[in-house]
Amino acid sequence: xxxxxxxxxxxxxxxxxxxxxxxxxxxxxxxxxxxxxxxxxxxxxxxxxxxxxxxxxxxxxxxxxxxxxxxxxxxxxxxxxxxxxxxxxxxxxxxxxxxxxxxxxxxxxxxxxxxxxxxxxxxxxxxxxxxxxxxxxxxxxxxxxxxxxxxxxxxxxxxxxxxxxxxxxxxxxxxxxxxxxxxxxxxxxxxxxxxxxxxxxxxxxxxxxxxxxxxxxxxxxxxxxxxxxxxxxxxxxxxxxxxxxxxxxxxxxxxxxxxxxxxxxxxxxxxxxxxxxxxxxxxxxxxxxxxxxxxxxxxxxxxxxxxxxxxxxxxxxxxxxxxxxxxxxxxxxxxxxxxxxxxxxxxxxxxxxxxxxxxxxxxxxxxxxxxxxxxxxxxxxxxxxxxxxxxxxxxxxxxxxxxxxxxxxxxxxxxxxxxxxx
Amino acid sequence: xxxxxxxxxxxxxxxxxxxxxxxxxxxxxxxxxxxxxxxxxxxxxxxxxxxxxxxxxxxxxxxxxxxxxxxxxxxxxxxxxxxxxxxxxxxxxxxxxxxxxxxxxxxxxxxxxxxxxxxxxxxxxxxxxxxxxxxxxxxxxxxxxxxxxxxxxxxxxxxxxxxxxxxxxxxxxxxxxxxxxxxxxxxxxxxxxxxxxxxxxxxxxxxxxxxxxxxxxxxxxxxxxxxxxxxxxxxxxxxxxxxxxxxxxxxxxxxxxxxxxxxxxxxxxxxxx
Numbered sequence: 001x002x003x004x005x006x007x008x009x010x011x012x013x014x015x016x017x018x019x020x021x022x023x024x025x026x027x028x029x030x031x032x033x034x035x036x037x038x039x040x041x042x043x044x045x046x047x048x049x050x051x052x053x054x055x056x057x058x059x060x061x062x063x064x065x066x067x068x069x070x071x072x073x074x075x076x077x078x079x080x081x082x083x084x085x086x087x088x089x090x091x092x093x094x095x096x097x098x099x100x101x102x103x104x105x106x107x108x109x110x111x112x113x114x115x116x117x118x119x120x121x122x123x124x125x126x127x128x129x130x131x132x133x134x135x136x137x138x139x140x141x142x143x144x145x146x147x148x149x150x151x152x153x154x155x156x157x158x159x160x161x162x163x164x165x166x167x168x169x170x171x172x173x174x175x176x177x178x179x180x181x182x183x184x185x186x187x188x189x190x191x192x193x194x195x196x197x198x199x200x201x202x203x204x205x206x207x208x209x210x211x212x213x214x215x216x217x218x219x220x221x222x223x224x225x226x227x228x229x230x231x232x233x234x235x236x237x238x239x240x241x242x243x244x245x246x247x248x249x250x251x252x253x254x255x256x257x258x259x260x261x262x263x264x265x266x267x268x269x270x271x272x273x274x275x276x277x278x279x280x281x282x283x284x285x286x287x288x289x290x291x292x293x294x295x296x297x298x299x300x301x302x303x304x305x306x307x308x309x310x311x312x313x314x315x316x317x318x319x320x321x322x323x324x325x326x327x328x329x330x331x332x333x334x335x336x337x338x339x340x341x342x343x344x345x346x347x348x349x350x351x352x353x354x355x356x357x358x359x360x361x362x363x364x365x366x367x368x369x370x371x372x373x374x375x376x377x378x379x380x381x382x383x384x385x386x387x388x389x390x391x392x393x394x395x396x397x398x399x400x401x402x403x404x405x406x407x408x409x410x411x412x413x414x415x416x417x418x419x420x421x422x
Numbered sequence: 423x424x425x426x427x428x429x430x431x432x433x434x435x436x437x438x439x440x441x442x443x444x445x446x447x448x449x450x451x452x453x454x455x456x457x458x459x460x461x462x463x464x465x466x467x468x469x470x471x472x473x474x475x476x477x478x479x480x481x482x483x484x485x486x487x488x489x490x491x492x493x494x495x496x497x498x499x500x501x502x503x504x505x506x507x508x509x510x511x512x513x514x515x516x517x518x519x520x521x522x523x524x525x526x527x528x529x530x531x532x533x534x535x536x537x538x539x540x541x542x543x544x545x546x547x548x549x550x551x552x553x554x555x556x557x558x559x560x561x562x563x564x565x566x567x568x569x570x571x572x573x574x575x576x577x578x579x580x581x582x583x584x585x586x587x588x589x590x591x592x593x594x595x596x597x598x599x600x601x602x603x604x605x606x607x608x609x610x611x612x613x614x615x616x617x618x619x620x621x622x623x624x625x626x627x628x629x630x631x632x633x634x635x636x637x638x639x640x641x642x643x644x645x646x647x648x649x650x651x652x653x654x655x656x657x658x659x660x661x662x663x664x665x666x667x668x669x670x671x672x673x674x675x676x677x678x679x680x681x682x683x684x685x686x687x688x689x690x691x692x693x694x695x
Binding site for chain 2: 032033036037038039040042043044046047049050051052053054055057058061219222223226238240241242243244245247248249250251252253254255256257258259260262264265266269296299300328329353354356357359360363364373374375377378381387390394397398401405406408409
């Protein structure tokens with residue numbers, strides 16, 4: 001801090017050998033920067049190891065494709081320079097037989113077969129059955145032998161698929177996450193609508209987040225306004241209604257909504273006893289239940305930033321507008337609302353960003369039709385151990401989140417965050 | 423208050439607005455309150471009307487090995503994660519508020535990013551990287567990732583507190599002969615303590631309520647309270663869940679009270695009272 005600069009300057013009368021004051025100041029300034037920069041370093045290093053590195057490694061998984069090169073090195077070497085227009089030559093068949101013989105029964109081959117099976121069902125058995133018949137009798141021509149084992153070896157598409165996966169990196173998973181694939185010639189093609197699922201899932205994730213954000217805004221705006229315009233005693237009291245759910249475990253709230261919304265729950269009972277319905281409504285394990293619980297969980301994230309913006313708006317603006325003859329509702333819309341737009345944007349983006357990554361609430365309160373992108377990341381990790389697909393879906397979700405986060409940061413400024421109460 | 427000259431539509435709007443806001447505020451708290459009485463139900467159904475009063479579900483919680491084990495795990499993981507997040511987060515906040523350097527906005531955005539990255543991605547990614555080095559299925563791995571998730575909350579709260587901090591106080595301490603460490607512990611820390619502790623409470627709350635990373639990273643041995651509750655809700659939602667929910671709600675109330683007290687304290691300090 002300034003201690004360094006002052007100790008240097010008070011150490012004695014200025015003499016000719018001392019550095020000019022300007023240099024000393026600059027040096028002290030640089031030292032200060034270094035010292036305070038060093039305070040950031042431990043956290044930066046910590047996050048690098050526990051957060052950034054894992055995410056980087058996961059994203060790499062979406063393009064890594066080591067399985068086939070590891071299992072079929074000779075085949076790929078022989079395939080180098082192949083034009084992919086006609087069946088490859090005898091040398092390639094011989095190389096494949098050599099690879100299959102070498103890796104017969106190994107994990108490497110099984111993994112590669114599984115990898116190719118992802119793109120073309122049937123490849124696992126093609127590889128495993130052919131490998132089982134290795135080694136060939138001496139003197140048998142490899143090409144002839146393979147074609148006799150399975151006519152699929154005589155198809156151009158088989159070899160195109162192997163060649164396409166010959167490099168250590170692939171765009172297969174990322175394209176699949178966007179419902180696209182490379183055809184035999186290697187051109188990017190739209191998947192046919194029947195097998196397209198991921199674009200729909202991302203659209204659903206986006207749409208559900210949007211609906212939740214709009215509801216949060218519609219419910220949160222008036223409440224934030226009420227809180228911002230009351231005396232601090234009243235508003236502190238009412239704030240408890242916002243902060244208590246904010247601090248209550250998400251699982252408690254999910255459990256509470258199941259209790260309230262179930263067939264024999266309070267809401268259905270109430271509606272029946274009021275004579276509004278005579279059969280219990282299905283309110284949970286469908287879209288309605290997910291929306292209600294998500295709005296309930298995310299509403300404080302909307303109210304708090306809105307409140308902090310509204311708190312800073314002087315009521316005199318509104319009074320001035322009214323005293324100048326503007327009707328009350330019109331002056332709200334023309335004078336007050338525009339001043340709250342930063343809060344609307346901050347709260348809206350925050351809610352939208354958090355909603356996009358939701359997993360627990362749809363998993364516990366929704367049917368399969370309500371599952372969002374996060375669910376499928378978890379699905380490919382847990383159920384099928386397809387790391388490439390899990391990583392590619394993560395990558396798409398992460399890019400969408402980061403774009404919104406960037407916009408949010410621009411609007412709010414990085415130091416202050418909407419998630420902080422008051 | 424509503425002015426005497428208000429027109430009829432204005433009066434109607436005044437009441438409609440207030441009733442609407444009241445309903446929204448009730449929407450926020452009623453679900454949490456509704457589940458509490460059910461935890462005292464003598465029946466094993468989570469349905470009103472209750473059949474009788476009983477403490478059997480609390481008994482089930484406190485005498486069940488699974489629940490107590492989960493509670494114990496939460497009480498191991500959350501404090502350590504909080505401590506890590508508090509120390510790293512506070513140091514970084516001081517650094518960030520005191521110097522400007524090119525790319526500072528980017529660095530800050532990265533330090534805050536664990537708050538916005540979908541938590542499933544964090545869970546899958548840390549599992550992928552931690553499993554080969556033996557950190558998955560370990561307390562240490564869980565603590566490290568929970569700490570990373572808590573860091574943004576510490577950084578934002580402490581930075582906000584430091585915005586109003588007068589650095590002349592540190593200069594005064596230095597000029598009176600305090601070395602930087604003494605000045606930090608005797609001057610800076612006591613004044614920003616409310617911010618540091620609020621940030622810590624946030625970090626604790628994040629870890630104490632974290633399910634998704636735990637789902638991926640923890641083995642059954644590290645099952646935490648929310649993780650156990652997640653399987654409870656998924657498999658068989660019984661009043662035992664309501665009992666746990668009641669205990670967790672009570673915990674939330676305590677956190678809220680602690681934060682309110684801290685906020686009041688820091689406001690008094692700032693106004694020089």
